[in-house]
Amino acid sequence: MKSPLAIVGLIFVVLGMLATAAGHWIGLFVAPPEAMMGDVGRILYVHVPTAWAALIFFMVAFVAAIGSLWSGWRGFDAATTGAVEVGTVLTFLLLIQGSIWARPTWNTWWTWDPRLTTSAVLAAAFGVVLLMRRLIDQPAKRQMATAVATIIAFVDVPVVYFSVKWWASLHQQASTRASMDSVMGLPLGVAALGMLVMGTGLMLLRTKVELVRLAHEADAPELPPTAAPLRLDDPAGGDPTLDEAT
Amino acid sequence: MSSATQRRVFLVAALLVAAVALGVISMGGIGENLVYFWTPAQVHENASKAVGATIRMGGVVQADSVDWQPDTQALTFTVGESAVDTATPITVHAQSAPPQMFREGIGVVVEGTMTDAGTFRADKVMVKHSNEYRAPTDGMAPADLYATVEEL
Numbered sequence: 001m002k003s004p005l006a007i008v009g010l011i012f013v014v015l016g017m018l019a020t021a022a023g024h025w026i027g028l029f030v031a032p033p034e035a036m037m038g039d040v041g042r043i044l045y046v047h048v049p050t051a052w053a054a055l056i057f058f059m060v061a062f063v064a065a066i067g068s069l070w071s072g073w074r075g076f077d078a079a080t081t082g083a084v085e086v087g088t089v090l091t092f093l094l095l096i097q098g099s100i101w102a103r104p105t106w107n108t109w110w111t112w113d114p115r116l117t118t119s120a121v122l123a124a125a126f127g128v129v130l131l132m133r134r135l136i137d138q139p140a141k142r143q144m145a146t147a148v149a150t151i152i153a154f155v156d157v158p159v160v161y162f163s164v165k166w167w168a169s170l171h172q173q174a175s176t177r178a179s180m181d182s183v184m185g186l187p188l189g190v191a192a193l194g195m196l197v198m199g200t201g202l203m204l205l206r207t208k209v210e211l212v213r214l215a216h217e218a219d220a221p222e223l224p225p226t227a228a229p230l231r232l233d234d235p236a237g238g239d240p241t242l243d244e245a246t
Numbered sequence: 247m248s249s250a251t252q253r254r255v256f257l258v259a260a261l262l263v264a265a266v267a268l269g270v271i272s273m274g275g276i277g278e279n280l281v282y283f284w285t286p287a288q289v290h291e292n293a294s295k296a297v298g299a300t301i302r303m304g305g306v307v308q309a310d311s312v313d314w315q316p317d318t319q320a321l322t323f324t325v326g327e328s329a330v331d332t333a334t335p336i337t338v339h340a341q342s343a344p345p346q347m348f349r350e351g352i353g354v355v356v357e358g359t360m361t362d363a364g365t366f367r368a369d370k371v372m373v374k375h376s377n378e379y380r381a382p383t384d385g386m387a388p389a390d391l392y393a394t395v396e397e398l
Contacts (some may be wrong), residue, residue: 167281
């Protein structure tokens with residue numbers, strides 16, 4: 001493998017996995033159970049890093065999308081895709097983890113709380129960005145559509161972040177250094193760093209894959225022009241070649 | 247229009263749309279239409295709308311107000327604006343076992359409706375957890391903590 005992007009990506013994934021494992025080892029075996037939630041509270045060490053990382057990757061996607069529209073460079077298009085994809089996967093994981101945490105603590109799998117609702121919108125919005133990207137064949141058009149949709153979908157990122165401040169909610173406020181004992185802050189910090197590094201590695205690898213795809217696409221020979229659309233009012237069945245012959 | 251110009255027009259347009267959308271969401275009156283729960287005082291204010299309609303009420307379980315009858319599954323407690331609310335507390339009746347973390351002084355969100363009697367009939371009792379994560383203090387036996395988990 002000669003691509004520096006792929007090599008750095010792989011290294012990041014491995015380092016990130018090691019840090020994640022270390023963080024969870026501390027979180028599961030060294031840190032005490034939480035005073036009110038007991039062992040259930042340990043899901044904090046995966047849920048909060050997932051949330052932070054998802055929002056950060058969407059921020060990366062937003063910046064890449066601006067670069068993509070400004071410069072038209074294919075690299076920004078690939079990076080936007082990589083960041084959106086990692087962020088979307090993390091957001092779906094976030095919803096699942098949150099649901100698992102909510103059942104024993106809040107007494108419900110799901111409720112239309114502002115934080116939960118805006119997070120579900122986030123997953124849907126960026127899911128649509130990825131879907132739309134697959135449906136557009138023309139590279140320049142696809143690059144523009146991806147970037148514009150990413151910028152629009154990004155609006156929900158600050159809304160998710162501030163949802164617990166703007167509206168009355170069941171979800172707790174953002175965790176801070178002051179809101180947790182340092183014995184719990186350590187595993188959280190290590191796990192968050194791991195998640196971020198691992199996510200960055202995956203984003204780089206995905207960006208590389210997309211770059212290769214886009215390059216192949218650009219090198220591919222032009223397709224022959226498409227046939228004329230079928231004409232339903234034509235008794236002959238609308239075969240365009242027959243049509244032209246007459 | 248050259249493709250570079252077109253891209254940059256789209257960029258400016260997308261950023262404008264995003265900024266306006268964010269402005270409307272954060273500063274506009276959307277907050278008033280997107281109410282997840284009413285506090286007991288707001289339920290009193292909207293008493294006419296609260297009866298019969300499915301609403302959520304959020305508040306704090308008042309001290310010495312919890313009554314749980316295991317034989318009839320009847321759970322009764324009082325919810326106030328704050329830990330000690332003498333002005334607007336509302337009595338809640340639910341037909342379900344209290345959730346694991348349910349206790350006096352904790353934040354709850356109840357889903358149900360106000361009755362003509364001025365009490366809240368809850369179909370669902372949800373418990374709020376703060377963003378405080380603390381190690382157990384000396385007085386708390388770890389065994390008790392594990393016990394709370396095993397019953398889940």
